Amino acid sequence: MRRSFYEYLMTLRNADSVEPEAEFANNAFHDQSFPKHEESYQKISDYLELNAGYLPSMTIFDEAYQKYQEIDKK
Template identity: 35%
Template sequence: MRQSFYLFALKYRGGQKDDKKAKFANSMFDQHDFPKAETSFHKLSLYIEELADASMPAAVFDELWEYYVEDSKL
């Protein structure tokens, strides 16, 4: 079974303060309504666009999504 995007992105938590992926992951962790079990790009993208905190920009989500897809192929 494929790991959720949330669980994948958590590995970036606690990184350097100026690391945009770490900022995204920390903010994602703090948002209690983040869809933690989701694996669908469309559903996650809608959440990011409509409900996410400003510290979770779509460009960073897109970058993390690419890593997520690559990681899922392994």
């Protein structure tokens, strides 16, 4: 069974890191409305564009999502 993007993102959490993906993961963890069971790029992207003021650039999401897809292929 494929894990959701959120489940993948939570593997990137690191409270001590200043890396953009770790900060994204830390902030998504605290976002009670984040679509936790979603796998769809478009649905997550739409949510983030409208609701995630904590994400300074959608490029961070794009790169994290690409890695999510690559890991899922293995």
